[in-house]
Amino acid sequence: MNNYNPERTAWLVMWGAFIIFLLLCATIPFGIKYYLEHATTPQNATLEVISGTVRVREPGTAAPIAVTQTMKIREGSVVETDETSRGIVTFEDGSTTILFPNTQIFLRQMRVATFPWGVEPFTLILDQARGRVRVGAASRATTARARVFQVHTPHLIATLDEGSYAIEVSSGLSQVSARDGEATVTAQNKTVTIRRSQRTLARQNEPPLSPLPAAQDLIVNGDFLDPRSRGWNDQIETPNIPGVPTGQLSNPTLDGRVTLRIYRSGSNQTSAITGVVQHINREVSDYRSMRLVADVRIQYHNLSGGGVLSSEYPLILRLKYRDVYGSEAEWVHGFYYQNITNNPTLNGEQVPQNVWIPYESGNLLEILDPRPFFITSLIVYASGWDYEAYVTGIRLIVE
Numbered sequence: 001m002n003n004y005n006p007e008r009t010a011w012l013v014m015w016g017a018f019i020i021f022l023l024l025c026a027t028i029p030f031g032i033k034y035y036l037e038h039a040t041t042p043q044n045a046t047l048e049v050i051s052g053t054v055r056v057r058e059p060g061t062a063a064p065i066a067v068t069q070t071m072k073i074r075e076g077s078v079v080e081t082d083e084t085s086r087g088i089v090t091f092e093d094g095s096t097t098i099l100f101p102n103t104q105i106f107l108r109q110m111r112v113a114t115f116p117w118g119v120e121p122f123t124l125i126l127d128q129a130r131g132r133v134r135v136g137a138a139s140r141a142t143t144a145r146a147r148v149f150q151v152h153t154p155h156l157i158a159t160l161d162e163g164s165y166a167i168e169v170s171s172g173l174s175q176v177s178a179r180d181g182e183a184t185v186t187a188q189n190k191t192v193t194i195r196r197s198q199r200t201l202a203r204q205n206e207p208p209l210s211p212l213p214a215a216q217d218l219i220v221n222g223d224f225l226d227p228r229s230r231g232w233n234d235q236i237e238t239p240n241i242p243g244v245p246t247g248q249l250s251n252p253t254l255d256g257r258v259t260l261r262i263y264r265s266g267s268n269q270t271s272a273i274t275g276v277v278q279h280i281n282r283e284v285s286d287y288r289s290m291r292l293v294a295d296v297r298i299q300y301h302n303l304s305g306g307g308v309l310s311s312e313y314p315l316i317l318r319l320k321y322r323d324v325y326g327s328e329a330e331w332v333h334g335f336y337y338q339n340i341t342n343n344p345t346l347n348g349e350q351v352p353q354n355v356w357i358p359y360e361s362g363n364l365l366e367i368l369d370p371r372p373f374f375i376t377s378l379i380v381y382a383s384g385w386d387y388e389a390y391v392t393g394i395r396l397i398v399e
Contacts, residue, residue: 042075052085094138103131121146156187175201215399222394237273247274275381292361299388305339310346314387318379323370
């Protein structure tokens with residue numbers, strides 16, 4: 001028996017079409033409104049090469065291009081510096097990102113609302129794979145709408161308010177420092193907020209640390225709590241005269257602290273150098289201050305002052321560096337307690353005998369001319385006849 005009812009079917013079709021019509025009448029305006037409010041348009045940025053050659057791989061291309069001047073770059077581009085190049089990327093809102101040597105970033109998102117009445121924020125999202133960048137997040141007053149500025153690394157996500165930030169990525173960790181402004185750093189479901197002169201870091205598969213002071217120590221094992229071979233290489237000069245002794249290095253504990261002892265005896269008024277060197281190899285152009293500090297103690301020396309050439313002290317700190325043009329330079333500071341024969345003491349400082357003296361250099365980035373750009377090494381040594389000196393707490397603090 002056939003129960004087909006053409007009239008009922010017609011009514012069902014008619015009511016179904018009417019309901020669809022009403023739904024379309026309701027959803028199309030909302031869809032148009034949503035599109036007008038949330039549509040975004042990709043933006044360009046400007047890459048300016050500061051030095052060397054910067055490589056750019058644009059979206060849809062297989063090979064990077066070499067850039068030596070200025071060019072516009074699109075969303076989805078990869079920008080990469082090598083060991084000799086630096087560049088600066090400027091975004092539409094005036095924010096900047098300086099790329100230091102051996103750095104790579106991916107411009108994942110650079111977008112602004114398509115229409116004036118759009119509600120989407122101005123969005124900048126960068127992926128930093130390695131290296132160091134200095135981000136200058138422009139004032140919010142430069143754009144009429146809200147802004148989202150994020151830097152993603154393999155270890156964390158940093159959301160940046162207006163201000164100045166340094167972000168460093170190495171194989172095992174990422175670090176964010178705030179010179180000015182406020183940033184929230186998230187990793188492993190934990191969020192930390194840092195403000196002016198603070199920093200935080202996150203290691204692989206670990207949450208970020210609580211805020212730390214922005215100042216960092218570039219010296220490894222400056223307290224000699226680990227074996228001296230961690231961070232330091234011995235430099236012991238052998239005199240050319242047979243039977244003349246070399247100096248000795250050891251790490252005794254004195255007054256409750258582990259020290260580096262530099263000792264030589266029986267020299268018969270022949271000179272020799274004894275000390276340690278640490279290879280730092282760090283660019284410091286982005287920092288505002290750099291101070292070398294150490295606790296020093298001069299026990300004995302029989303060569304007066306700095307010797308006849310003002311180059312031989314029982315304890316010397318020698319910082320080697322390159323300026324912005326790549327020229328070699330150095331800073332030297334010696335310590336002594338007696339100068340019976342009135343030898344010259346250029347770059348020398350007289351201190352009490354057998355007393356711990358806390359030494360601080362002052363801001364070397366302001367004192368030195370030419371200004372340091374790249375620190376190569378720090379040498380801590382004695383030069384002269386017989387000597388006995390102690391040093392510990394060696395730090396090269398940058399901020």
